[in-house]
Amino acid sequence: MTVSTQPEIMLTGRKVLVTGGARGLGEAFARALVAAGASVVISDVLHERGEALARELGQQVFYVPMDLSDAAAIKAGVDAAAKHLGGLDGLINNGAITNSGGKVMGDIAVDTWDRVMDVNVRGTWLTTVAAQPHLAASGFGRVVNLASDTALWGATNLMAYVASKGAVMAMTRAMARELGPQGTTVNAIAPGLTLVEATEYVPQVRHDHYRNGRAIERAQVPEDLTAAVMFLLSRGSGYITGQVLPVNGGFVMN
Known part of the structure; x- marks a missing residue:
């Protein structure tokens, strides 16, 4: 199935x-x-990839390094982003790590737990x-947090x-x-298991569990999430706040 990438919501002039x-x-x-x-502004710890993506996307896109486990780096990165763009209208808190995948709770190392909480929370x-x-x-602030339907x-x-992600x-x-x-x-969106590099390690049985349990029975791709995020960054979402929106093809329904 082909998923359209044509923007349905315009965010002309917004700084995100x-x-x-x-x-x-x-x-x-x-x-x-x-x-x-x-x-x-793209921020990440993957410097070469971030810089390359910014160059590819054009003059209105910048890259700043930001380690989400480092408080000083976060403050410096956000201020640099605002300087590059001349302010900020929107923030997508997308950066996260998994690290504990495949282990029952009794086998997770304390330092692994702390690392996940440091970055994600x-x-x-x-x-x-x-x-x-x-x-x-x-005068137009929009924050979109990335949660998870897990x-x-x-x-x-x-x-x-x-x-x-519960936090x-x-x-x-x-x-x-x-x-x-x-x-x-x-606001937050709660994606289901999505086909990206970070989920390549996930066992096929978990992918099958998701696909077979969805009302829309197919794999989830990144473009399934972009329209929801664009809406939550738009003027039309101005009276929606504090909400968690599952975007997972109906695997979990509120």
């Missing part, structure tokens, strides 16, 4: 930072943003904190990641209440 933007879902979001007319929190003044100054159905052998969902609601008075919305 995408964390973890060098590959996978982040790359798909960056490409969709450019197609929709936005200016974009603390990184999302600190990136949003650093972006908050820029988003408020724009936290909605309780995926096994993935405890640290599942816990981190992202909870933070989304708390952030929405704190940032709402300044006019910034905060």
Whole structure:
């Protein structure tokens, strides 16, 4: 099946930072943003890939290094992004790691657990904190957090990641209440298992479990998520905040 990449929502003139933007879902979001007319900063720890993608996508796209486990690097990266773009209207908190895949909870090393929480939870929190003044100054603040439907159905052998994405969902609601008075919305999408480089290690049985359990019975690809993210960054989503939207072909339904 061919999935259209034609933008249905235009974001002309919007200024958006995408964390973890060098590959996978982040790359798909960056490409969709450019197609929709936005200016974009890609941040990542994959420097060569991030720089190459920024060059490919054109003059309105920049790359800044950002390690989501490093508080100082986050603040510097967000401020650099705002400087490149002349402000920030939107933030996509996409950067994350898995690390604990394939292990039951009793076999996960404590330092692995801490690393996942540092990047996925603390990184999302600190990136949003650093972006908050820029988003408020724009008068049009939009934050989209990347959660996961694994936290909605309780995926096994993935405890640290599942816990981190459950925390992202909870933070989304708390952030929405704190940032709402300044006019910034905060929402999350919860993707299902998506065909990207980061999921190549996932056993075929898990891919089959997802595909067979979906109301729309096919593999999920990055382009299945971009329209939802573009909408949550748009003017039309201005009265939607604190929500978690599963985008998974009906594997999990709210």
